[in-house]
Amino acid sequence: MAKDTHVPASITSADVARLAGVSRATVSFVLNDTQGHRVSASTRARVLDAAKQLGYVPHAAARSLRAGRSNLVLMPASISAVGRLVSDWVDDLHSELDRYGYTAVLHAGRFADPLDAARAWAELRPAAVVALDGDRFTPRAAEVLTRAGVRGLLAFASHPVEGVHTVGFDHTRIGATAAEHLIARGRSRIGVVMPQERGLGTLAAPRLAGAESVAARHMATVTPVELSYTRESASALARRWRGLGLDAAFTYNDEYAALLLHALQAEGIVVPDEVALVGCDDLVLATLQQPALSTVRLDMPTPAQIADAVHELVETGTAKPVPAVNPVLIQRRTS
Amino acid sequence: MAKDTHVPASITSADVARLAGVSRATVSFVLNDTQGHRVSASTRARVLDAAKQLGYVPHAAARSLRAGRSNLVLMPASISAVGRLVSDWVDDLHSELDRYGYTAVLHAGRFADPLDAARAWAELRPAAVVALDGDRFTPRAAEVLTRAGVRGLLAFASHPVEGVHTVGFDHTRIGATAAEHLIARGRSRIGVVMPQERGLGTLAAPRLAGAESVAARHMATVTPVELSYTRESASALARRWRGLGLDAAFTYNDEYAALLLHALQAEGIVVPDEVALVGCDDLVLATLQQPALSTVRLDMPTPAQIADAVHELVETGTAKPVPAVNPVLIQRRTS
Missing domain, CATH: 3.40.50.2300 (Response regulator)
Structure with a gap:
């Protein structure tokens, strides 16, 4: 247990720049892997050392602002509505998305209006939105998300929705x-x-x-x-x-x-x-x-099939169709 | 259903600025409610109209970068590990946090090392982190989060952790x-x-x-x-x-x-x-x-008690103690 009990101050890229003896812009180029800027290997090493020494974590939001996108995949879901059946499936999907470098988060907000929902999700500027309960997706909601730069829109839904990669779930x-x-x-x-x-x-x-x-x-x-x-x-x-x-x-x-x-x-x-x-x-x-x-x-389609489709959508704007959810009757003793 | 099937391009604050006939900085001042900048009522109305007309949603990350904080409350959790018992409780907590204007998200990443977890959470620059399984929180992990500007750190844990508001869950x-x-x-x-x-x-x-x-x-x-x-x-x-x-x-x-x-x-x-x-x-x-x-x-303590504590931590850096989780034996017929 550290003896030192002071509350550490927030570390910013300015602190890293000061310690490394470079400009804040150079820190940003190095830590955010910005393309099109040349930084020498020794400067790069100095910046990375300084960041490590200060315990500086780059800001995903700042990175996403510069790169124009984040690595966030947002799943609108209340966890009690996600039943036992799909909870393991959702966990596996998160692992598959992680393989591609995405961070999956469940957004727990409840919205009466699909447009309000889309606006709230859009504010987080995710790379993709994956909706298990996609029948409330509307073309207008999809447009709000697309205009906010969301590239992967995938929804389980009974009918195709314009602008959304639909997985049949009727x-x-x-x-x-x-x-x-x-x-x-x-x-x-x-x-x-x-x-x-x-x-x-x-x-x-x-x-x-x-x-x-x-x-x-x-x-x-x-x-x-x-x-x-x-x-x-x-x-x-x-x-x-x-x-x-x-x-x-x-x-x-x-x-x-x-x-x-x-x-x-x-x-x-x-x-x-x-x-x-x-x-x-x-x-x-x-x-x-x-x-x-x-x-x-x-x-259900496999979590890997969904993750592949999400990644394809983010990278290319289109994806192969994903097989629909298929209900199968299992007869036992109560019928 | 709209007849127009083109994929809409991303709308940025520059588009809003162009339509409103103002600078991009003015758009930012208006839409992000930045303090200390005077914008006339008519300019403000013009910017809001243009944003509405274009369907522009402000970027939460940009806002959080300017304000120095986000309204995100991050809960590290795999949803299959969150049992039936706590899933309703977590949903209620999300509603209570929403009352204060926070957006709650569940972060599904799995990490062997608590420091790796803290770094991944820190990248999203949440206002607060609420951990149900807080025994893996370490003082170093808390420091990584605090240095990244996370103000509310609350964890259910068997022992107090330095830098973390601990709710007893032994x-x-x-x-x-x-x-x-x-x-x-x-x-x-x-x-x-x-x-x-x-x-x-x-x-x-x-x-x-x-x-x-x-x-x-x-x-x-x-x-x-x-x-x-x-x-x-x-x-x-x-x-x-x-x-x-x-x-x-x-x-x-x-x-x-x-x-x-x-x-x-x-x-x-x-x-x-x-x-x-x-x-x-x-x-x-x-x-x-x-x-x-x-x-x-x-x-369990009530979701409202936890939301109150989180908000107090974010606003003031301290919070009143929250009652610990208390186990009570219920005898029925199997013992």
């Missing part, structure tokens, strides 16, 4: 996949769980719509049922379950499925005899339930 | 709380689950040490047992469980507890008769297990 297909399976299993009155937790509504609504469009083509009905991720909310729903007249449920994801399964069983409602259940994400916990949960597995 | 107390309970329940051969997932080792090791120090004061033993968060790993552990001669386990958290509980039951091992289990975090799923899981609840 949440209606998730609800449709679950509903098709439940109807094939002979069920006709399907409840679709709508999680009440913030940030999930924009994902849950298209899943409901997908189930509804499948039901409309068969003699089946779909009823949205609200559920919060608490034991109390699940018990309340289970108590009024028989009054709803439903013989099946698609539960948004496996965690809500496990919660509802336990609550239904506590009310003496037998799964799957009285109610068939289908979750989503194929989490480890799905196989642990008794009976084991049927679920929709989401086959 | 993971040894979590392991000790679990071990004390298990010993009070008549158990003497305690397994401590060591999760093999990346990022969790630094949290699991002190929990093990805490259990060991309690066991050493009683006639009890502690045995670390490795477990990955997969069904296969849990089954393998359950199959060799009886050979380990353990009558209790503290499982790192509730998710590993649920996984191990199911695997033990599948091997015909009765919980709690043969093995008592204690998880951690008091998640919703703990109450859903059969039998319901005993657990260690972690009482």
Whole structure:
């Protein structure tokens, strides 16, 4: 532990310049690897020594201002909305981006208006923006980002957005996949769980719509049922379950499925005899339930595919298409 | 959808200056609210109009360079290591920071050396750094950040770190709380689950040490047992469980507890008769297990308390102490 307890003052490039006996501009040329300026090897060494001695860290923002871009890749995301499924995937994506020299940050701001969001992201002048929940991207928002110099715009979304490299992620297909399976299993009155937790509504609504469009083509009905991720909310729903007249449920994801399964069983409602259940994400916990949960597995493009596309976009302005997210029904014992 | 499909060029303050008929410096004074420069109301209006017309977003980095600081609060965190327990808490913290005008970002970089981490964070010149896993903070790392102008350094850590506003989070107390309970329940051969997932080792090791120090004061033993968060790993552990001669386990958290509980039951091992289990975090799923899981609840300071402290640190360089994280044993049916 250092004995010296004074608070160190901020070190600037001026301090480095003074110690190295060069101009501040020369310090900037050396530390920011500015092209088109000749600095002798000995001067360069003197500057690097002085920076090291003073513990000077170059300012990424200053560097990005000079170079006209940063190495930041911004992912708009609230971490509680990012489920267990994608959290490992996002970590892996960050590692892959790191391989290319990018620094990935999650931006946690919540915005009612996509344009406000785009403006807030643009202020950080990232090299790229990668949105998992890209259905709120608009052409205007993309334009705000492009005009601010953001070169890589990649979004998971159900429909192509002008100016954005879109990876297909159609949440209606998730609800449709679950509903098709439940109807094939002979069920006709399907409840679709709508999680009440913030940030999930924009994902849950298209899943409901997908189930509804499948039901409309068969003699089946779909009823949205609200559920919060608490034991109390699940018990309340289970108590009024028989009054709803439903013989099946698609539960948004496996965690809500496990919660509802336990609550239904506590009310003496037998799964799957009285109610068939289908979750989503194929989490480890799905196989642990008794009976084991049927679920929709989401086959994602690999983090390396996304990182490659982001880098291509930043470097060249275009990128090869990335395969879409594909929902696959995994039948176990609850359906 | 706009018919015009050209990719818009980057808009800079020079474009705004041209349209407004003023100098680039004047644009900067107006858009960055620079103090000490007089700009007439009509010039100001002209600049704001031009910026709006062109869709120009000021550069946060440029603003931070001029103001000498940014409004960024950086949280080093891999999102998969941030458990379910803290993910809602982190979201709430981001909202509280937003109230003060800060933008919170999660920095996902992984670093073997705390100094490398500090340098990478320092490059972004945040106003503050908030570390949940602060035991890897060193006085040297704090100095790198302080010298780079970071004013708010707040870390959850077991011991005070020079130059860092420390919030007590002693993971040894979590392991000790679990071990004390298990010993009070008549158990003497305690397994401590060591999760093999990346990022969790630094949290699991002190929990093990805490259990060991309690066991050493009683006639009890502690045995670390490795477990990955997969069904296969849990089954393998359950199959060799009886050979380990353990009558209790503290499982790192509730998710590993649920996984191990199911695997033990599948091997015909009765919980709690043969093995008592204690998880951690008091998640919703703990109450859903059969039998319901005993657990260690972690009482955290509120997100508002942390945001207040961060803002105080940034504004004044000091802050009132924040209450430490407090582990509380919740006994249910597995112990």
